[in-house]
Amino acid sequence: MLSETPIVLVLGGTGRTGGRVVGQLLARGARVRAIVRSAERLPVGVTHDPSLTVVEAEVLSMADDALRRQVEGCDAVVSCLGHNLSVRGMFGRPRDLVTAAVRRVCRIAEEIRPARPIRLVLMSSVSVNRPDRLDTRRGGGERAVVALLRALIPPAKDNQNAADFLLREVGTSNPYVEWVAVRPDTLVEGDVSDYTLHEGLVASLAKPDKTAMANVAHFMCELTCDSHLWTKWKGELPVIVDVASS
Numbered sequence: 001m002l003s004e005t006p007i008v009l010v011l012g013g014t015g016r017t018g019g020r021v022v023g024q025l026l027a028r029g030a031r032v033r034a035i036v037r038s039a040e041r042l043p044v045g046v047t048h049d050p051s052l053t054v055v056e057a058e059v060l061s062m063a064d065d066a067l068r069r070q071v072e073g074c075d076a077v078v079s080c081l082g083h084n085l086s087v088r089g090m091f092g093r094p095r096d097l098v099t100a101a102v103r104r105v106c107r108i109a110e111e112i113r114p115a116r117p118i119r120l121v122l123m124s125s126v127s128v129n130r131p132d133r134l135d136t137r138r139g140g141g142e143r144a145v146v147a148l149l150r151a152l153i154p155p156a157k158d159n160q161n162a163a164d165f166l167l168r169e170v171g172t173s174n175p176y177v178e179w180v181a182v183r184p185d186t187l188v189e190g191d192v193s194d195y196t197l198h199e200g201l202v203a204s205l206a207k208p209d210k211t212a213m214a215n216v217a218h219f220m221c222e223l224t225c226d227s228h229l230w231t232k233w234k235g236e237l238p239v240i241v242d243v244a245s246s
C-alpha cells in the first residue's frame with residue numbers, strides 16, 4: 001500500500017511527457033519532487049504549486065548525497081528522460097542518459113534499503129524489445145531494422161539498454177526497487193482519452209500506432225498511485241496505444 005499522498009520524484013519533468021506527468025500528479029494530490037536542468041521549462045502553472053519541490057541540477061552529475069536526498073522517502077520515481085531531438089541531443093554526450101539515470105536511482109534505492117520497494121516507472125518505447133523474443137509480433141525483418149537503428153541512433157540503444165538493465169540486473173524480486181517500463185508508440189498531442197495496454201507489441205514499424213503523451217502520463221501516474229495496477233504490470237514492459245489509433 002502507498003501512503004495516501006504519494007511522494008513521487010520525476011526526472012525529465014520539463015519534457016513533453018514529463019511535464020504532463022508533473023501536472024497530472026499534482027492534480028491528483030501527490031507531492032512531487034522534480035530534478036530539472038531549468039525550472040523555467042516546467043509547464044506553466046505548476047511552479048507555484050506548494051506540493052512541488054524543484055531541484056535544478058543535471059541528474060547524471062549530481063552528487064550522490066544530493067540525489068539520495070531526493071530519492072529518500074519517495075514512494076515512486078518516474079523517468080521521462082529522453083535525448084533532445086537535436087544533433088547534439090541525439091549524438092552528443094551523455095549517450096547513455098536514460099540508462100545511467102535509471103542505474104543511479106536503482107543503486108541509491110539499494111543503498112537506502114526502503115522498507116517498501118520504490119516504484120520506478122520508466123518511459124520506454126516500442127523500439128525496445130522484450131528479451132527472449134517474447135514480442136512475437138516482431139519478426140526477423142523488423143528485428144534487423146531495430147538492430148540497425150540501435151547501431152546508428154544512440155537514443156534507441158540507450159532505451160534498450162535501460163530496459164535490459166531493469167530486466168537483467170534489477171530483476172523482478174528486488175526488495176528495494178520494483179519497475180515498469182512503459183512502451184508508447186508514436187507520440188502525439190491531445191488530451192487524455194481511451195487507451196489500451198498490451199503485454200507485447202501490437203503494431204508494426206511500417207504501420208505504427210499512436211499514443212497521446214497525455215495518455216502515457218495518465219498511465220504512469222496511475223501506476224504510481226494504484227496498487228492493483230502496479231501489481232498487474234510490475235516487472236513488465238506494457239505497450240500503450242490510443243484506442244482512436246487502432
Ligand SMILES: NC(=O)c1ccc[n+]([C@@H]2O[C@H](COP(=O)([O-])OP(=O)(O)OC[C@H]3O[C@@H](n4cnc5c(N)ncnc54)[C@H](OP(=O)(O)O)[C@@H]3O)[C@@H](O)[C@H]2O)c1
Nearest residue numbers: 012013014015016017037080081082124125184185186187
Ligand atoms: N518521440 C516519440 O515518438 C517517442 C515514442 C516513444 C517513446 N519515446 C521515448 O520517450 C521518452 C520521452 O520522450 P519525450 O518526447 O516526452 O521527451 P522530451 O520532450 O524530449 O524530454 C526529454 C527530457 O529529458 C531531459 N534531458 C534531455 N537531456 C538531458 C540531460 N543530458 N540531462 C538531464 N536531462 C536531460 C530534458 O530536459 P531539458 O528540458 O532540460 O532539455 C527533458 O526534460 C524518450 O526516452 C523517448 O525516447 C519517444
